[in-house]
Amino acid sequence: MYKYSKVLIFFLCLWPIYSLSYYIYFNQLGPDPIKKIMHHFGEWSLIFICLTLAMTPLQRITKSNFWVKHRRMLGLFVFFYVSVHLLIYVGLDYRFDWNSISDDLIKKKYIYIGFSAWLLLIPLALTSSQKMMIKLKSNWKKLHRLIYVIAAFGILHFIWMSKTIFFEPLIYLIIIVVLFLFRIKIRKST
Amino acid sequence: MIKFKSSEITPEKIYKNRRNFIKNLGLATGSLYLSTTSYGLSSSTDENELRNQITAYNDITTYNNYYEFGTQKADPHKNSENFKTDPWSVTIEGAVQKKITLSMDDINKLFATEERVYRLRCVEGWSMVIPWNGFPLKNLLSKVEPLGKAKFISFETIYDPEQMVGQRYPILKWPYVEGLRIDEAMHPLTFMVTGLYGKDLPNQNGSPIRLMVPWKYGFKSAKAIVKIKFLEKMPKSSWMIASPREYGFYSNVNPNVDHPRWSQATERVIGTGIWTPRIKTLMFNGYADEVAQLYSGMDLKKYF
Numbered sequence: 001m002y003k004y005s006k007v008l009i010f011f012l013c014l015w016p017i018y019s020l021s022y023y024i025y026f027n028q029l030g031p032d033p034i035k036k037i038m039h040h041f042g043e044w045s046l047i048f049i050c051l052t053l054a055m056t057p058l059q060r061i062t063k064s065n066f067w068v069k070h071r072r073m074l075g076l077f078v079f080f081y082v083s084v085h086l087l088i089y090v091g092l093d094y095r096f097d098w099n100s101i102s103d104d105l106i107k108k109k110y111i112y113i114g115f116s117a118w119l120l121l122i123p124l125a126l127t128s129s130q131k132m133m134i135k136l137k138s139n140w141k142k143l144h145r146l147i148y149v150i151a152a153f154g155i156l157h158f159i160w161m162s163k164t165i166f167f168e169p170l171i172y173l174i175i176i177v178v179l180f181l182f183r184i185k186i187r188k189s190t
Numbered sequence: 191m192i193k194f195k196s197s198e199i200t201p202e203k204i205y206k207n208r209r210n211f212i213k214n215l216g217l218a219t220g221s222l223y224l225s226t227t228s229y230g231l232s233s234s235t236d237e238n239e240l241r242n243q244i245t246a247y248n249d250i251t252t253y254n255n256y257y258e259f260g261t262q263k264a265d266p267h268k269n270s271e272n273f274k275t276d277p278w279s280v281t282i283e284g285a286v287q288k289k290i291t292l293s294m295d296d297i298n299k300l301f302a303t304e305e306r307v308y309r310l311r312c313v314e315g316w317s318m319v320i321p322w323n324g325f326p327l328k329n330l331l332s333k334v335e336p337l338g339k340a341k342f343i344s345f346e347t348i349y350d351p352e353q354m355v356g357q358r359y360p361i362l363k364w365p366y367v368e369g370l371r372i373d374e375a376m377h378p379l380t381f382m383v384t385g386l387y388g389k390d391l392p393n394q395n396g397s398p399i400r401l402m403v404p405w406k407y408g409f410k411s412a413k414a415i416v417k418i419k420f421l422e423k424m425p426k427s428s429w430m431i432a433s434p435r436e437y438g439f440y441s442n443v444n445p446n447v448d449h450p451r452w453s454q455a456t457e458r459v460i461g462t463g464i465w466t467p468r469i470k471t472l473m474f475n476g477y478a479d480e481v482a483q484l485y486s487g488m489d490l491k492k493y494f
Contacts, residue, residue, distance in 0.1 A: 030264070031249035031460045032316060093458075095467050104453055161451060163314075164361050164432055166261060 002069060009070050013077045016044040034093050041085035046158065048078040049151045050175050057182040072128055075147070079125040082118050082154075110160035117153035120146050151176050237469045240459050241476070244307065245318040247387050249461040254394045255312065256413060257361050258347065258354040266394035269355050275398040275414075282333065284419035285340035290333055294398050298384070300333070301325035305388070306381055308404040311443045311475045317457045322402055323385030328376045336372070336420045344369040344425040345401055346417035362428045368412040369425035369439065370403065371484075379404055379480055405474040405481045407441045438494035442485070443475035447494050 020040055023029050029036045055071040094101050104111045124144055126132070133140050155176060158169040256266035259273075280297065283289035292300070303323050311317045331343075349365035351357040357364045374380065381402040384391055391397040396413025403410050409429055419425075429437035436450050445455045456468040474481050485493075 029464075031253040032263070032458065033464045034458065035316075037464070092464060093468075100453060100455065107448060107453075108451060110451065163451075164257075164261070 005066070006070065006073070010073060013048075013073065016040065016081065034088070038085060038088045038093060041081050041088060042158070045078060045081040045085055046154055046172050048074060048081055049147070049154055050172065050179065052078055052147065053151065053176070053179045053183075056186065057179060060182075060186055076125060076128060078150075079121045082121055086115070086118050110157050113153045113160065114157035117150045117157065120150050120153070124150075148180065240462060240466065240469050241309065241317075241319075241472075243319060243459075244321060245459075245461050250318060250320055250386065251392045251394060253318075253460060255314075255408065256356075256394060256396070258356045258364075258366065258414075259394065260356050261361060265356075270393035273353050273393040273397070273414075275393065278398050278416075280330075280399060280415060280418065282331070282418045282420075284344075284421055285337040286420050287335035287337065292330075292333070297330070297399065301329050301382075303384060306402075308381070308402060309475050310402075310404070310408050311457060311471065313407040313409060313437075313441070313449055313452065313454075315452045315454070315457050316460055317469075317471075318460045321387055322381060322383045323388060323391075324381050324383040324399075324402070326378055327380045327382050327401065328378070330382055331375060331418075334420070339422045340372065340420040342369055342371055342421040342424050343375045344417075344419045344421055345412040345415050346419070347412050348414050348416045363431045364428075366412055366428045367425060368401070368410055368427045369421075370410075371424075372420075373484055374403070377481060377484065379477060405443055405477040407443060409437075410441050440485075440490070440493050442490065442494075443471065444473060444490055444494070445471040446473075447491055 020037065023036070023040075052071060052074040055067040055074065058067040059065055090096060090101060094104075105115060106112075124146060127136060127140065127143060136143065155169060155173050158172065162169055252267045253263045254266040255263065256270070259266040259269040276294070278294045279291050280294075281289060281291045303325055305321055305323050307319060307321045309317055309319050345368045347366035348354075349357065351364075370380070381404075383396065383400045383402045384398065386392070386395060391400065396411075396415075399415055400413040401411045401415060410427075424439055427437070427439065430439060443454070448454055454471055457471050458468050459466065472478070
């Protein structure tokens with residue numbers, strides 16, 4: 001059962017790729033396609049962060065450990081989509097123009113914090129295997145709590161790049177705060 | 191405004207060909223300020239081609255920053271469909287001898303329209319090239335007698351939250367206000383727009399009448415204007431109120447002064463597809479020869 005659900009969820013997690021292919025195929029990328037693609041992966045990164053963080057609360061609510069079993073894959077998809085998002089910025093938008101990119105990195109706080117979030121994701125991705133989990137013991141859990149910092153950075157990245165008060169980043173902020181409060185409640189009750 | 195029958199509207203392709211034809215003949219003077227000289231920058235001819243290529247009508251009318259109709263680029267096109275622009279009038283008031291109110295009919299009768307192909311550079315780092323129809327702002331301003339103390343002019347967009355969805359939310363301070371120094375407003379390049387591509391101005395582009403100041407970032411060019419005020423003191427624009435650190439009064443296109451959020455050194459040309467690289471942004475958006483003298487002696491880093 002787990003085997004099948006794993007495969008199914010893997011293909012479901014590729015949804016952002018399917019929808020992007022649809023946009024490309026039916027010419028729906030609009031007048032500023034690079035920005036559209038970049039935002040597409042940026043938003044899906046945030047959605048996958050929310051999904052990853054939702055697994056533990058879902059386990060509590062439904063009293064089924066189906067959810068937590070798939071958390072690792074969701075987390076790896078976060079890393080994947082954030083990496084694609086970054087690669088589009090670096091490669092497609094700035095054509096690997098490292099001068100402009102490093103200039104952005106120093107001067108623009110939303111770039112800086114977004115890049116930091118990606119850097120923080122690297123150790124999580126590297127230690128995601130069962131082997132590393134056993135090796136790191138209790139440290140593994142501590143390390144992987146970084147996902148909360150990453151989530152906060154991701155939302156700050158979104159808020160700081162918005163020109164005025166926008167609704168979308170606030171929606172993500174509310175979701176993350178709710179998920180976070182859930183966690184605190186769980187920890188207190190156990 | 192001249193009304194066209196649909197049969198008289200030039201299709202985009204033919205329109206563009208005609209433009210190229212005029213350009214090739216070298217007859218493009220006067221109304222065509224779109225210079226083909228390279229301004230001494232290290233920009234290649236490829237870049238200049240991109241820089242001067244007229245943007246498709248569809249891109250100009252579906253990719254808009256017009257927060258009165260929503261904050262997404264496609265929102266204004268969707269949400270402005272039923273916006274009523276008739277009847278419409280523009281009031282010129284403030285530090286003037288006698289204030290006047292002109293209806294759109296008056297305006298269309300009083301001022302002969304001409305075409306101007308201008309580059310539009312958004313503060314977000316993208317650009318378009320748009321064939322506008324309209325008349326120089328100074329023609330309109332000449333209908334009033336400003337008082338000696340008047341130094342600035344403000345432009346106000348209509349406030350109508352019933353029709354403008356975005357105005358129901360405090361995204362910006364409504365109504366939208368922008369401003370110019372009088373000498374900027376009287377500059378021959380400063381244009382009042384009533385049409386584009388030889389057609390009536392679409393609602394999402396600021397119908398029925400908007401400003402176009404080609405050497406400044408796009409947000410300076412207020413849309414759907416109902417009020418023009420002569421002022422003694424520099425007005426605070428909606429964007430200056432929203433974020434004074436990011437938006438200054440002048441907001442001249444300047445590749446050397448970065449916006450806290452976007453580098454202004456380069457821009458993406460709208461409608462060129464994903465494999466086309468960014469182009470270098472030009473000082474005063476390429477209109478330095480015409481406007482640089484307005485700012486001689488000013489520290490443009492301080493007066494951003």
